Amino acid sequence: MVKIDMETKMKFLHGFSHKTRIQILESIKEEEKTVSQIVDDLNGNQSNISQHLACLKGCGLIVRKQNGKYVYYRVRNQLVRDLLTMFDVVLEDVQNDIACCENHID
Numbered sequence: 846m847v848k849i850d851m852e853t854k855m856k857f858l859h860g861f862s863h864k865t866r867i868q869i870l871e872s873i874k875e876e877e878k879t880v881s882q883i884v885d886d887l888n889g890n891q892s893n894i895s896q897h898l899a900c901l902k903g904c905g906l907i908v909r910k911q912n913g914k915y916v917y918y919r920v921r922n923q924l925v926r927d928l929l930t931m932f933d934v935v936l937e938d939v940q941n942d943i944a945c946c947e948n949h950i951d
Contacts, residue, residue: 860904861932865889865897869918870906874926878918879909 860866865887872878872886884894898918901907906925910917920926936943 848854857906859905860901860906863897866901867891869894869897869901870920870925870929873907874920874929877917879915879917883918 853858868887869883872883878886880891880894880898883889883898884891887894898907898909902909902918906921907918908921910919920929
């Protein structure tokens with residue numbers, strides 16, 4: 846296995862560190878969508894959603910595809926979908942302990 850440096854890991858994990866980005870990932874987890882569809886799903890505004898999409902793309906979590914005048918976004922691959930599912934599995938197991946984390950936020 847290739848050793849990944851800490852800076853790269855932190856950039857990757859940054860994609861998961863905001864509520865809107867998690868909502869976007871969940872929105873496109875199973876099917877690709879346009880920005881407008883994502884905005885509708887999240888009841889957000891296009892500028893804000895576009896900024897988060899750029900972050901997710903920069904973190905390597907999503908890809909975009911131009912189709913005529915529309916740009917479609919989707920989760921990069923099955924590994925990212927599996928990771929999102931694994932988050933849910935782990936969170937179900939540890940959710941009662943997460944409250945303690947709030948006491949240690951700087």
